[in-house]
Amino acid sequence: MNRKTMILMTSICLIMLIVIFFPPQVVWLHSSDHPAKTHPAKTTHLVKPKSLTKNGFTYIPISNLEKRWKFVMDMNYIDGKVTFVHNKKKVILLQEIPVMQINGHFVPIEAGMLKEKNEFWITNESIRQIEKELKDDKNSIHSPAIANQRIPLNKVVSYLSFLEKPIHGAHVSTKDTQLPGAPRTYRNGVHEGIDWYSYTTGVEITKNTPVLSMADGVIVRADHEYHEMSEEERDQLLKQAATLDRTPEYILDKLRGRSVWIQYDKGVLARYVHLDRISDKVKVGDKVKKGQLIGYVGNSGTSDGVLGNKEGLHLHLDIFIYGEWFWKYYTLDERRSILEKVFPKKLIPYKVDKAVTPRSKE
The missing domain is CATH 2.70.70.10 (Glucose Permease (Domain IIA))
Incomplete structure (x- = not known):
C-alpha cells in the first residue's frame, strides 16, 4: 500500500468516525457563513387567570376585561363604582349590588362586584349577562329631557x-x-x-x-x-x-x-x-x-x-x-x-298616634 492510498483510507476512516459520533446537525460543524437554523421546542405555559372564590361565586378581575372589550373603564374605588360606554350604551356597576344600569335601565346580574386587594372583581356569569345586554338593541335610546334637565x-x-x-x-x-x-x-x-x-x-x-x-x-x-x-x-x-x-x-x-x-x-x-x-x-x-x-x-x-x-x-x-x-x-x-x-291625600280621616316619633337613622 503506497503512501497516497494510506492517507486516503485514513481520511475516509476519520470522516466516518465524525459522522457516526458527531451528527451533522451539531452547530460547530456548520460553516460560519451558513449559521444553523435552530428551532427551540415550543413550550405551552398554562397560566391560570387570577380568581377568587367568595359567597359561592368565582370572581375574576374586571380590569382584565378592558382589553377583551376594547374600551376604557372608569373605576371609582371610593364610591365602589365602575362605568364604561360601548356602542352608545353606558353601563354602571356598583360594588356588592347585584344590579347593573344600562342607559338608565336597571337589569339584574348574578352577583354584585367585589372590591378585594385594590381590585374590582366580577363573576363570569355576570360578564356574560353584560355582553348579552351590550348586543341587545333595547335600552339604547337616549334618556328624555326629564332625566337630565329641569x-x-x-x-x-x-x-x-x-x-x-x-x-x-x-x-x-x-x-x-x-x-x-x-x-x-x-x-x-x-x-x-x-x-x-x-x-x-x-x-x-x-x-x-x-x-x-x-x-x-x-x-x-x-x-x-x-x-x-x-x-x-x-x-x-x-x-x-x-x-x-x-x-x-x-x-x-x-x-x-x-x-x-x-x-x-x-x-x-x-x-x-x-x-x-x-x-x-x-x-x-x-x-x-x-x-x-x-x-x-x-x-x-x-x-x-x-x-x-x-x-x-x-x-x-x-x-x-x-x-x-x-x-x-x-x-x-x-x-x-x-x-x-x-300621591294625593284622600279625604277620609285617619287616626294618628302622634306620640310615636321616628328614632331610626337610615
Whole structure:
C-alpha cells in the first residue's frame, strides 16, 4: 500500500468516525457563513387567570376585561363604582349590588362586584349577562329631557302620574326631613327618597303594613336572603362615610337594609327599602302588577333594625327616572308639590298616634 492510498483510507476512516459520533446537525460543524437554523421546542405555559372564590361565586378581575372589550373603564374605588360606554350604551356597576344600569335601565346580574386587594372583581356569569345586554338593541335610546334637565313641575307630575301609593291610604309625609334631599349630616349625605312613617303619613305603620307595587313592572332585585348587620358593623360604615364628603353607594346600600327594586315603564325605577320581609311571590326577573304585595314595612338596616327592636318602622321609597333622581333640579317646596300631586291625600280621616316619633337613622 503506497503512501497516497494510506492517507486516503485514513481520511475516509476519520470522516466516518465524525459522522457516526458527531451528527451533522451539531452547530460547530456548520460553516460560519451558513449559521444553523435552530428551532427551540415550543413550550405551552398554562397560566391560570387570577380568581377568587367568595359567597359561592368565582370572581375574576374586571380590569382584565378592558382589553377583551376594547374600551376604557372608569373605576371609582371610593364610591365602589365602575362605568364604561360601548356602542352608545353606558353601563354602571356598583360594588356588592347585584344590579347593573344600562342607559338608565336597571337589569339584574348574578352577583354584585367585589372590591378585594385594590381590585374590582366580577363573576363570569355576570360578564356574560353584560355582553348579552351590550348586543341587545333595547335600552339604547337616549334618556328624555326629564332625566337630565329641569322641566316644568306639571310635566314631572304628568310623567309620574301612572304611579300609585305604595301604602294604601297614606299621604306624603308632613315633615320636610322625610322628603328627598333632606340633609343627613351624620353620614355626610342627603336623604334620597320619601319616608312613610305612622305619625306623618296618616296611617298606622306596623310590621304588618303591606307595601304595594306602584305600577306594573319587572323585579330586578329582591333581598330574600338578607341578614341584618351588627351594631358594630353599622357604626363602622358610618365612621367610614364620615371621613368622606359623601356616603359611598355601597355603604348606602347596606344602610337600606332589605330591599326590593322594580323597573317600571318610562325609565322609572323604584327602590322599596328597610323592609321587614318580602312576599314569596316576588322573584327577580318576574313581572309584578300594580297593587301587588311586595312585602311589609320594617326597619332593617337602620339603627333600630340592628338592635332587633320594633322602633322606627317606616318605608323608605326611592324613585329614579333613567337612573337620575326625579327631584334633582327642584327645590324642597317644589319636590313636595310634585309628590303631593302624584300621591294625593284622600279625604277620609285617619287616626294618628302622634306620640310615636321616628328614632331610626337610615
